[in-house]
Amino acid sequence: MQGYNCLMVYNPEMDRLLMxxxxxxxxxxxxxxxGGKIEPGxxxxxxAYRELEEETGIRAEDIVLxxxxxxxxxxxxxxxxxxxxRLKRPVTVEGDENELYWSDLDHDFFDMSLYAGEGNIGHMIEQVNMSRALLVDGSNHSTVSQD
Structure with missing residues (x-):
């Protein structure tokens, strides 16, 4: 079974997503x-870190995935x-495989006429929004009550 990775890179302010x-x-x-292919073994x-650097120039010291x-x-x-x-600091992204750009987060990422992945990008963004504290401060606070 072939493995792939998909990388959601947010700017330091968490208000833009690398697309x-x-x-x-x-x-x-x-x-x-x-993202890209996971190599055998x-x-x-x-x-994920390898593909991120290959496709964008972002290095492991710039971000915690x-x-x-x-x-x-x-x-x-x-x-x-x-x-x-979330990037630790602003970085310049560059790559030649696809056209890179920073997207605001106020779009309909479920719109399959604009976004790849049959709506999965919208779903992934919603999942990150539910666990935002993990990316913002590195904590793993649950938003679910344990009553």
Whole structure:
């Protein structure tokens, strides 16, 4: 089963998300998150940091990634590991695989005419919003009452 990663990179203020405009299929012309293939024998987290640097120039010392969720696609024989992190400081991003840009967060990320992933980007953003404290201050505070 082939593994992929999907990387949600927020700016230091957590009000913008790094996106790319796909230059090739699948999803050519649509906005997507950065990511790529996990190499055989490579730990998922290692692959996430490797792909992040390859595609954007962001290095491990610039960000702490958190493993947020996974998607497993049995019919396509693949899985996607989703990571999210907040930059420690502003950085210049650069890459030649896709057109990189910073997106405000007030868009409809479920709009499949604009965003890749069949609505998954919207779902992932909502999951990060539910655990925002993890990215903002590194804590793992639960928002669910334990009464």
């Amino acid at each position: 790319c405009r796909r230059l090739k299929d699948p999803y050519k012309g649509l906005s997507n998150l950065v 490579e730990a998922g987290m290692d692959g 958190h493993h947020i969720m996974d998607f497993k696609y049995y019919l396509q024989d693949c899985y996607v590991e989703v990571y999210a992190g």
